[in-house]
Amino acid sequence: GAGVSQSPRYKVAKRGQDVALRCDPISGHVSLFWYQQALGQGPEFLTYFQNEAQLDKSGLPSDRFFAERPEGSVSTLKIQRTQQEDSAVYLCASSGGTGMVEQYFGPGTRLTVT
């Protein structure tokens, strides 16, 4: 596709439900990042993939958060037993290299936990 796409764009979950957020990066992009953006804040790094390898997951806030990219393209961020503090916009970004190259961001998924 022309850019990074994310689905769903909006998700409302009841506390305790599991959710799965999808990211389709730009075709051929090696690097994929997930960020969490709380209301009124800047994005915060969650995790990084280089192809299918998850090289850094130090930003995942708890073991309820899990990300995968099994074939090195589409990625899924899963949140188990959602809590109200998980409410945020989840942004995905991809880049064509592994160095200091531009990251292309998707529109985000706004998760609201009620």
Place this chain on the structure above:
Amino acid sequence: AQSVTQLDSQVPVFEEAPVELRCNYSSSVSVYLFWYVQYPNQGLQLLLKYLSGSTLVKGINGFEAEFNKSQTSFHLRKPSVHISDTAEYFCALNTGGFKTIFGAGTRLFVKA
């Protein structure tokens, strides 16, 4: 640890006036610096980046920024703003690894 501070949460300005959005950073190692813009309900778009070389960096949409190592600043400027520049602007820092650290953002509001 590295950090990014955007000194103004909101900047109102009249159309065609100049604007400066301030960004200061903290790092004990060399940095790469970025400015991103976020329009409502959209992802972030790169405005400009400083990797090395000239400290004055020009970006898209007429924006520019100056890297000042002694003052640990990377302020964003535009000589004449348009209504369409109304958006959230984020300053960001990377030290060469996987993580990019973002500031809290500055909302630029351009008034007619």
